[in-house]
Amino acid sequence: MEEDRYGLPLSTASTDAAAAYREGMDLLLAFWPGAIDAFERAIMLDPEFALAHAARARIHAIYMQREAALQTIARARDLAAKRGTPREQSHVATLVLAIEGRGTDALTSTLAHLANWPRDAMIMALPLGAFGLLAFSGRADHDAARRDLCDRFAADYGEDWWFMSNHGWALTEAGELAKGRAVTERSFALRRHNAYAVHALLHAMFEDGAVDEADALVEGWIGDYDRTGMLHGHICWHQALGALDRGDADKALAVYTDVLVPTMDSAPPLNTLSDCASLLWRLMADEQPVPPNAWADTAAYASTRFTGSTLAFAEMHLVMIAAATHDSAALKGRLAAIERRQAEGRLPAGRIVPHMLRALRAFADDNWRGCARELAPVIGDLPRVGGSHAQREVIEDTYILALIRSGALAQARDLLDARLHRRPSARDTRWRALTAS
Template sequence: MEEDRYGLPLSTASTDAAAAYREGVDLLLAFWPSAADSFERAIMLDPDFALAHAARARIHAIYMQREAALQTIKRARDLVARRGTPREQSHVATLVLAIEGRGTDALDATLAHLESWPRDAMIMALPLGAFGLLAFSGRRDHDAARRELCDRFAAAYGEDWWFLSNHGWALTEAGDIAQGRAVTERSFALRRHNAYAVHALLHAMFEAGALDEADALVEGWIGDYDRTGMLHGHICWHQALGALDRGDAAGALKVYTDVLVPTMDTAPPLNTLSDCASLLWRLLAENYTVPGGAWAEVAAYASPRFTGSTLAFIEMHLVMIAAATDDTAALKGRLAAIERRQTEGTLPAGRIVPHMLRALRAFAEENWRACARELTPVIGDLARIGGSHAQREVIEDTYILSLIRSGALTQAREVLDTRLHRRPSARDTRWRALTTPAPA
């Protein structure tokens, strides 16, 4: 019987279909281009190969092609019921829950599945990363939970390049930056054509304040990574963060105009939304000039794609757009919906979300005191919105600047001192100088 790269049986009689599936899984786990082509080739070679259909559905879901994802995963479910092992049936059932957006049920199913089949990498991938089931669970401790999950199953994977990149990043986000980087570097050494490992290394360098080193990594590696790669734009976004740290707004804007503009970017929509909106917001927050029409362009991209969002991470970026474009109707509608969900108890991230959204609106209106007032009681809960430390830091930046501009200098200095203790930052050092009263 054919097997995947992790030794798990595959219900296909076609050697070529199994090979195409294995190739597709590796490309998807590395966030490398052409994974969809590999899965489609596997389906062509064996139209009844359930896991190939399931993997193709997963890519449809990543790119928010909801109808295609639902149709394709239904085909996988029908096929696996007729010709599938218990592992494959559980694999497809778990992906059904994830694709249908049933996050809590999908996480429960994932953890149960891994008890029996820990080396099922496609399922192990679901709770990991900044956009995984754990990150978007609303839990405050999701960074620690990802580390614990990887620690638990590390022996099952050994020196596997994919698992090491995830384990390394989980360690980094949980605060063990040196070990996280070392583990990620082992992954990168095993497979250089692994955008996930490069991305994880960039996060380790960000957390350590090694932004020049991060720039060098990107410049020396990205030439081999096609622009159609899922993480191409986001890896360049990390360069923009480094530019802003150095006070180089022109460099950050160049990343936006050359790479991130929605009409040019081929990344999954969630990456495009978050990268564009958060970078433009950072520029706005520091009073740098944003290109004319940039916000309108991002708004036009987001409007048809995120009509029914329920994730705090998505809401954060949609409200940035609405606030920056002075879309009063959108702001009122989103806030009303979020406040209603909080009252109903259906908001996984809890009370931080309405506070955060009201704060963003106040900041755009230059109501610094109101922004600080909204964020002060919930700033310790930022992890609950999901994403990575680097992505969530935009809210902390907004908070610090609102404190400085409202005259709450002692409070701003305390926040900055905590950040500077964690990692060096030229930008935070500049901001801290603004909190020190001039000598009498």
């Protein structure tokens, strides 16, 4: 019987279909272009190959193509029931839950599946990363949970380039920076055409304050990565963060106009939304120029793709757009929906979300005291929103600037001192100087 790269049996009699599936796995796990073509080739070579359909459904879901994802995973489920092994049936059943948006059930199914088949990397990937089942679970300790999960299965994967890129990033986000960076660098050395490892390494450099080193990494590597790659825009977004840290707003703007404009970006929609909205918000908050129509373009992009959003992380960025454009109707509607879901107990991230959304609205209205008042009781709950620390820091920045502008200089100084103690930052040093006046 054919096997995947991790030695797990594949229910296909076609050697070529199995080879195409293995190729697609590697490309998807590396966030490298070509995975769609590989999985579709596997399906063409063996139309009853359940896992190839399941993998294709997964990519549909990543790009928020919900109907296509549901139809394709349903086909995979039928085929797995017909001729799949118990592992393949469990694999597909877990993906069904994830694609249907049943996060809690999907996480439970994932952990049960991994207990039996720990080297099923396509399922192991589900709870990992900044947009994974753990990050979006609403748990405050999801960074530590990701690290613990990787620690538990490290022996099963050994020196595997994909697993180490995840393990390294999980260690970094959980505060074990030196260890996390070392593991990530080993992963990158094993496979340079691995956007996931580059991304994880950029996060380690962000946490270490190594802005120039991160910029050099991107400049020396990005030329091999096609713009259609899932993480192309986001990797460039990291460059923009570094530029803002150095006070180079022009370079940050150039990244936006050259790479991140929604009509140009081919990234998954959640990446495009969060990268564009958060970069524009950072520029606006720091009183830097924003390109004409940039907010309107981002609002137009979001309006057709996030009509039924339930993720706290997405809501955070959607409210940035509504607040920056002073769209009172959108703000009122989003806040009402969030508060209703909170009252009904259907808000995994809890009270941080309505407070955060009201704070963003207040900040856009120059109501600094109101913004600080909303964030003060919940700023410690930010991890519950999901995403990475680098992505969530935009809310910390908003809080610090609101404190400075409302005259709460001692509070702002204490927060900035804590951040500067953790990592050097030219931007935080500039802001720290403002608290001395």
